Amino acid sequence: MLHAIESENFVENQRGALENPHLQRAMTKATEKFVAARVKLEAGDSAQWNRLRNRAREIKELTIANLDHYLDEFAANVERLGGHVFWAADAEAANRYITHLARQRGVRLAVKAKSMMGEEIGVNHALAASGVEPVETDLGEYIVQLAGERPSHINMPAVHKTRGDIAELFAEKLHVGRTDKVEDLTSLARRLLRERFASAGMGITGVNFAVAETGTIVLIENEGNIRLTTSLPRVHVALMGIEKIVPRLEDLEVFLKLLPLSASGQKLTAAVSFLTGVKDAASEEGPEEFHVVIIDNGRVEILANPHLRESLFCIRCGACLNACPVYQKIGGHAYGWVYPGPIGAVLTPQLIGRKRAPDLPFASTLCGACKDACPLKINIPEMLLHLRHEIKEGSDGVGASRKEERPRRTRLIRQLVNLAERAAFKLWAAVMQDAGRYRRAGRIARIVQRVFGQRNAAGDSTLPIKRWTRTRQLPQLAPGSFTSRWPEISRRTKRETND
Amino acid sequence: MRVSLFVTCLVDQMFPQVGEATVELLTRLGVEVTFNPEQTCCGQPAFNNGHRREAREVGAYTLRVFERELMSSDYIVVPSGSCATMIKNLYPKLFGEDAVKEATAKRIAPRVFELSQFIVDVLGIEDADTSRSGCVTYHDSCHLKRELDVSSAPRKLLSSVRGVEFVEMDRADVCCGFGGTFSVTFPELSTAIAQEKIASIERSRAETVVACDSSCLMQINGLLQQRGSNVRCMHLAEFLAARES
Amino acid sequence: MDGREIMLGGIRAALGRASASGAPEALPPVSCEESAIPPEDIVNRFCEELEHVGGCAARLESGDEVKEYLEKLLRQEDNPVVAVADDAIIRSTGLHAWLGDTDACLIPTLREFASLPPLNSKTKLVGDGASLDGRPLMDEYKSALLKAHIGITSAEYGIAETGTLVLHSGHSQTRLISLLPPIHVCLLHPSRITGRMCDLLASVRAAFAQGRTLPQSMTFITGPSCTADIEQTLVKGMHGPRELHVLLSSSIH
Numbered sequence: 001m002l003h004a005i006e007s008e009n010f011v012e013n014q015r016g017a018l019e020n021p022h023l024q025r026a027m028t029k030a031t032e033k034f035v036a037a038r039v040k041l042e043a044g045d046s047a048q049w050n051r052l053r054n055r056a057r058e059i060k061e062l063t064i065a066n067l068d069h070y071l072d073e074f075a076a077n078v079e080r081l082g083g084h085v086f087w088a089a090d091a092e093a094a095n096r097y098i099t100h101l102a103r104q105r106g107v108r109l110a111v112k113a114k115s116m117m118g119e120e121i122g123v124n125h126a127l128a129a130s131g132v133e134p135v136e137t138d139l140g141e142y143i144v145q146l147a148g149e150r151p152s153h154i155n156m157p158a159v160h161k162t163r164g165d166i167a168e169l170f171a172e173k174l175h176v177g178r179t180d181k182v183e184d185l186t187s188l189a190r191r192l193l194r195e196r197f198a199s200a201g202m203g204i205t206g207v208n209f210a211v212a213e214t215g216t217i218v219l220i221e222n223e224g225n226i227r228l229t230t231s232l233p234r235v236h237v238a239l240m241g242i243e244k245i246v247p248r249l250e251d252l253e254v255f256l257k258l259l260p261l262s263a264s265g266q267k268l269t270a271a272v273s274f275l276t277g278v279k280d281a282a283s284e285e286g287p288e289e290f291h292v293v294i295i296d297n298g299r300v301e302i303l304a305n306p307h308l309r310e311s312l313f314c315i316r317c318g319a320c321l322n323a324c325p326v327y328q329k330i331g332g333h334a335y336g337w338v339y340p341g342p343i344g345a346v347l348t349p350q351l352i353g354r355k356r357a358p359d360l361p362f363a364s365t366l367c368g369a370c371k372d373a374c375p376l377k378i379n380i381p382e383m384l385l386h387l388r389h390e391i392k393e394g395s396d397g398v399g400a401s402r403k404e405e406r407p408r409r410t411r412l413i414r415q416l417v418n419l420a421e422r423a424a425f426k427l428w429a430a431v432m433q434d435a436g437r438y439r440r441a442g443r444i445a446r447i448v449q450r451v452f453g454q455r456n457a458a459g460d461s462t463l464p465i466k467r468w469t470r471t472r473q474l475p476q477l478a479p480g481s482f483t484s485r486w487p488e489i490s491r492r493t494k495r496e497t498n499d
Numbered sequence: 500m501r502v503s504l505f506v507t508c509l510v511d512q513m514f515p516q517v518g519e520a521t522v523e524l525l526t527r528l529g530v531e532v533t534f535n536p537e538q539t540c541c542g543q544p545a546f547n548n549g550h551r552r553e554a555r556e557v558g559a560y561t562l563r564v565f566e567r568e569l570m571s572s573d574y575i576v577v578p579s580g581s582c583a584t585m586i587k588n589l590y591p592k593l594f595g596e597d598a599v600k601e602a603t604a605k606r607i608a609p610r611v612f613e614l615s616q617f618i619v620d621v622l623g624i625e626d627a628d629t630s631r632s633g634c635v636t637y638h639d640s641c642h643l644k645r646e647l648d649v650s651s652a653p654r655k656l657l658s659s660v661r662g663v664e665f666v667e668m669d670r671a672d673v674c675c676g677f678g679g680t681f682s683v684t685f686p687e688l689s690t691a692i693a694q695e696k697i698a699s700i701e702r703s704r705a706e707t708v709v710a711c712d713s714s715c716l717m718q719i720n721g722l723l724q725q726r727g728s729n730v731r732c733m734h735l736a737e738f739l740a741a742r743e744s
Numbered sequence: 745m746d747g748r749e750i751m752l753g754g755i756r757a758a759l760g761r762a763s764a765s766g767a768p769e770a771l772p773p774v775s776c777e778e779s780a781i782p783p784e785d786i787v788n789r790f791c792e793e794l795e796h797v798g799g800c801a802a803r804l805e806s807g808d809e810v811k812e813y814l815e816k817l818l819r820q821e822d823n824p825v826v827a828v829a830d831d832a833i834i835r836s837t838g839l840h841a842w843l844g845d846t847d848a849c850l851i852p853t854l855r856e857f858a859s860l861p862p863l864n865s866k867t868k869l870v871g872d873g874a875s876l877d878g879r880p881l882m883d884e885y886k887s888a889l890l891k892a893h894i895g896i897t898s899a900e901y902g903i904a905e906t907g908t909l910v911l912h913s914g915h916s917q918t919r920l921i922s923l924l925p926p927i928h929v930c931l932l933h934p935s936r937i938t939g940r941m942c943d944l945l946a947s948v949r950a951a952f953a954q955g956r957t958l959p960q961s962m963t964f965i966t967g968p969s970c971t972a973d974i975e976q977t978l979v980k981g982m983h984g985p986r987e988l989h990v991l992l993s994s995s996i997h
Contacts (some may be wrong), residue, residue, distance in 0.1 A: 059771065158973055186971060232886060300751070430559050478516075
């Protein structure tokens, strides 16, 4: 199913998320586990953690700076070893290739491993529209597919659901007796999905890392569904963002350690698959065909922006989500598209256009917990600040692409608010650049405060303040500013010193 | 030793007692404090909202004020982690396109300090030489901890207060949810985040919560007051300056 | 201009380069930052790490002990169906023949499926005979494997640092045998365990240098499969095996 992009409704959505008791129950439980995992990580070998991070960063910086070279090397090796490479400029191109391939090979059923890129290009919808049934095999993805929802986390797609929610969902959609035991829910999914694996004509995965020098793609997992997806069906299609490249086989070590550690506190996931080309003989195991779809979909534009290029370092570990006090409260769906949390707030406006996600970069206190948690030390707060600057100071040209359409609902209010805000800051700047004006403004504000008194709760205050005062006391200006009292303070402290 | 106080617009207008306590504390510790009444604001509200033009205008003004101050003072001391961060870490970036201002910003940055950082790292003083009673806990404000890397200085100073029991709250370094205009644009979310902080404070059983940023204190206090809590909020300067009778 | 040219051209433009660069800036030299594990500790460390992630490590002296261990596993099921990989190591242990003598129902190897002479005349075939055409043969073989309780393979290497098995694909069908049955038994000679992951990657690279390529599939297996997608509660045995037994024995060549 095609999910609508909801990022422009972020303000409404996050409020809805806060008022949703199911979600709040699930996120509270999830947050407890996030916090515990973080504590465990910090108690671990911090020297190793820092070493890995520094090394990973070094490799990524050099790789991205030479991305064309390494991508070309990778593609040449894939083709040399019997694989096919398709260079997709955007989602439409990628989906056209995949559905055409499926049609040509008579594929009726495609099994899918979890792929954020797959979500991004909407491959499930494209497949369904062309008569191919896509079946998600990762348990979390299977759950959200049943529920008709997007995943709400990069690694734990169903983290927004409690076990009770899932039990109810399975009972309803799978027509089984309800069970709340995690083991039973898991075995049910396993049993049902096993049958699908065996009859699928195509397996679709993402790519965690792609090794340029050997033409190898690397996939990590715990469930085993990636191994099944890449060994049972005759055709394997791997969806890859241009930034997944790693130069050498040995460069993988750092990433193979960082990603599981960061994502789930594991030394290594239960399985890591290194897939290179196509098998030598028909009698060997493995798919007969291997296709890598290298996808741009807005990444080259990100690359072109030196202030935001670092967002391509992301290895999709989800640690920033787990650490974010905003994500912990509102969950992933409020962000309205594929990538939630801090990295989502940075990627979404770039990939779907700033005009379609203008609130996301502002949905942050800039606390920096994400930057602390990030294995690649991506400076998300700095990028959020830069996006805010681009959005507010109207760098419309930057990031303008075919995706920068007008939002479906023309928000006149938003435009008016933006104008008012711009005027307000101009006034503010005028006041703050002049000590005399600043003092006068302070005096005027105190008069206004005296006249209108303290306002609590809903009442006479204007809209934004009203919402503030509903939840807290409105702070007051002190009767006399520090500046006005300085002469007296100065005299008093000098006197006390001399005593 | 002579320092020039950057009191910050928030303290100046809303919490002057924090400025006063800062002056008293530093004076008691043997530092001469001077104050230039021409100062206004570091420009962070505009910067955080993406209005860099306005942030630069105000920042340039503030840069001039404190460049002048440093001709007759050794350091600039700021009772706020976020404002100290703005001048120390962000001014060089803000003025990146203006070679002269950038150079000035880079020159003054090493002489700008947040209050607790100044007392412990510059003065080398870890004992505040004061006494109080009761149980106190500490909230790490985000910029102070993550941008200025200051987390042990305030704790050392708090622990040195005679008669006081210092307890760590859980998740002490998790954001209070204020985030400047974030609390106006997303008030319910801001409050929801603050509620977690309140829960941590309550679990700590402390009677007083101390922080180095008045914005955090305003946020936390606002919620505590609404709940009718007895827990007091105090700026580090206030906690260390006055001796309880 | 084809897709490749467009994309590479776009990337170069984005990076501010006019044309294809020569050799890229030198990468940091490959060096292993983890401290080496003393050789005498390698096997212990491997077993520790494996047990830590829920695998079972057994250090067995002789081929008889290996068979004893397997017997215990076979007894867990009334009519155990077993798939055994068809590689030199397994063949040298004589397990095919031995299993043929037990109650176990042995799934033929793919070669046997293709009606080449079976390895052992006592092999009980599971499923009907298959055609010689490659496709249905594979499908038949796959559905037979889906019925197996236990899959027995060997591993190319082990990694002590993480308790990991390294399997290469090839003719021995280790890929599906190590994946489909709920119990995976893996035979490994202790000397094949390297200390660190970086050492393993370096040796794989060296073995496949000079124009040869990596195997189509190399798999790192670290413990049984699992999931934590429901309330972050860990459950063992999702799509892959729920039990992993690694039998370390020098009797395995």
